[in-house]
Amino acid sequence: MRDTERLYAEFRQKAEAVSAQVYRAGTGDEAGILVGNLLAGLGSKKIVISHAGISRQAKLEQVLTDMGLEVHSAKLRLQAPLADAGISQVEMAVAETGSLIGDASNVEDRLVSTLPLVHIALVSTGGLKATLAEALVALREGGVPGQINFITGPSRTSDIERVLTIGVHGPEKLIIVFVDQEGQGNG
Amino acid sequence: MAERDFRQQIQHVLENQVLRKALGSFGESYTEAREKAYAGYDFEQLRGEVARIKAYAAEHMAEMAQQFTAAATARGAKVYHAKTGDEAKQYILDLAERCGVKNIVKSKSMATEEIGLNEALLRKGIDVQETDLGEWILQLAHQRPSHMVMPAIHMTREQVADVFTENLGEKNEPDIAALVKTARKELRSKFLAADMGISGANIAVAETGTLVMLTNEGNGRLTATLPRVHVFLVGLEKFAAKFEDILPILQTLPRSATAQQITSYVSMITGPTPAYINELETGPKEFHIVLLDNGRSAMYADRKFKQALQCIRCGSCLNVCPAYQLLGGHVYGHIYTGGIGTILTAFTQGLEASGEIQNLCLQCGKCAEVCPGELDIPAMILELRNRIGQQKGLPYIQKIALGVVSNRRLFHSLLKIAAKAQKPFAAGRMIRHLPLFTANLTGGMNLPAIADVPLRDSIAKINQAVSEPKGRAALFAGCLIDFCYPEIGESVVKVLNSKGVVVEFPDAQSCCGAPANYMGDRGNAVKLAKQNIEAFAASGAEYIVSACPTCTHMLAHEFVELLKDNPAWADKAKRFAAKVTDFSQLVHALGGIQAGKGENFRTTYHDSCHLKRSLGVFREPRQLLVSAGAELVEMKESDRCCGFAGSYSVKFPEISAPILERKLKNIAESGAENVCMDCPGCLMQISRGLNAQGIQIKAKHTAQILAERLADPGGGEETTQSSSTWD
Known part of the structure; x- marks a missing residue:
């Protein structure tokens, strides 16, 4: 466990250094409330979710709907371009670089994580890896999926006068929520 | 390009203060930022791995292509091998037509620019949008990229605002955040409307058929997500054999390119994934990979240039190049800029296209020091220079001058006459013009006066009172010390004497051949190498010492290289080189000197x-x-x-x-x-x-x-x- 704490601290430091926001919740239910409050704070109204373990288990769609948000989780090609925020889950978080790694073979996953201005990524704390090397081994062992995405901070450019500007084609906010007890698949 | 146009273009960019300022401040901040990004990593070890991976892939290029094709095909990709740019263009045009494509979005790909793909598609009436911000700005402005990683580095926010205002029918203010928002809005509609995406890859993994793409803006991900047809154009130099080979490239490319630990996005794509074929239904994506040769296998077949395939296109060689930092990329004339660009241009556009630009290389070697692929860019440029010199011949004045320099007796007697003739022109230790043949070479600059008595004459008069000689060194003076700065040579003798080393001066020594070598005149360089090896053959000294590092480099490295294919000379050159040492290196090896007289x-x-x-x-x-x-x-x-x-x-x-x-x-x-x-x-x-x-x-x-x-x-x-x- 102490190892996890060390990795979490390192991840957080690296991710924050590239303008990501990092939160942590004990359970899926807590994560649901946390996400709801974050979205309310941002003034988001329309949300798209690509469901996976954590959001399903925490009944995230219901929680957010109950809070008065408009939530979509299917046929996202129509909804994602109009949404204020997208929620997806990733499999790994790499402490070395503050990167998230997810199997993004599912097109809905990619839509919610690229089109809206805010991307909330849920990840099991057990998915923390120390290094990119470890993460690549894990990816290879699982049989390389059709599309893997590494996400490190929000979308950025320095193409005009080399001035760093956040939020070009992808999200301008990346919010990462670690969940300690996912309930399943928590290796 | 004619030489005169080239000179005018250089003058033009040097007068562009905006460019000078942008490139200057970038050059200064890059070095420090890069170092910070590599903190905690062993760059030498990492680049050793990258070089090994890339060299292996280049050496097995055909096998890599075959493996990659098999693996990607097994995952549902359609792979096409294009020998030339035209073949690649035709394939993509046919595909677009077959799929009824009207609108294309592109994420960054140098290869598509190399083959002029956009123009070909536009001619067919298909709309093509660059989506990398810098590339899009240039597309709107009808300009070429001036840097591999930061294509619009030569433009100011004011210029970008003007380009947007002109093209988008709306007034744009020179506010960078607002300009970026405009780009997001404009291009978002293009992404959503696109029926085909075209991408470049940074790595192609042969064993898994995976394409790896590093981006920051997110345009690469959108290109890979929204359109129902997706084409990758991948140069044959992008291969890596194994999936784990991704790691060292991932650890070096962003650090060397933009001093980032990692880019915002890294996408690894293996075969097609589902896409929305209309707004409501998903289906299998039409997914194609075009593997592009276009001069790459010829580059590998050329033993002097095969290492160029180890390039991972980070652009760090541009970022540290003193000439690039002043000139930017446009003077290089083609899509690939800077030192590596000169080499790639020679192979993708023909040797002729690199004729003038290869001269811009100072041969300072800084690029080779930072290159994550361990490319010896200066050596390859020198090889181009030699080939061009052989093919086209050197300019008349250079040819005459090099001919004189490599004729020792003529050169030395001319210098002695010059020492006398320069008197009326000399002011202190500098003269305005060297007389005789060299006058045309000075470009109107001050040069040091030629000494009254060259070292070869003054050295004999030095009383080398070494009581207990511990060794002997044969001094290679080099032209500058011999004829302009004999006092440096005299200091060398004095310091070495203090270490118990007696110094001798083989009289038949001549110019080291560096001017010929660096101007692309290998014939005279070889001639001088032989002359000098002969000159020192009779000396039994343990060391051959020089206080000019360029001479030392020639003597220790280039002579061996110049003569290695000559059975009568190769061994002689090696034996000679083994004795060569730099002055400071030798004094240090002999124990250095103690602090003596005088103030600190x-x-x-x-x-x-x-x-x-x-x-x-x-x-x-x-x-x-x-x-x-x-x-x-x-x-x-x-x-x-x-x-x-x-x-x-x-x-x-x-x-x-x-x-x-x-x-x-x-x-x-x-x-x-x-x-x-x-x-x-x-x-x-x-x-x-x-x-x-x-x-x-x-x-x-x-x-x-x-x-x-x-x-x-x-x-x-x-x-x-x-x-x-x-x-």
């Missing part, structure tokens, strides 16, 4: 390109200076070229001058009273600059400082050392 003094040290990067000597002279009583204060960018670079300062005085200016600024800001160095060429350039700007800092060769500081001057020879600075 503040000195800064300038690393000469060949000494540091070819000979690996940079600690030794510093330690010698400190033990001789110097308080060493490091200047900024101590190993940045001074702009002399042999004949470069004569060929391109307009580029050499601002490079020197930056060096002088760094020297002045160090607060030292001396600037010390080990190269007479640098000494000539830097003392000339200090002199012209009235900066009260003395430039000296390490040998001179050591000779001045020797505890025991040993006989009344001090007077020969006194005129050691030029003012």
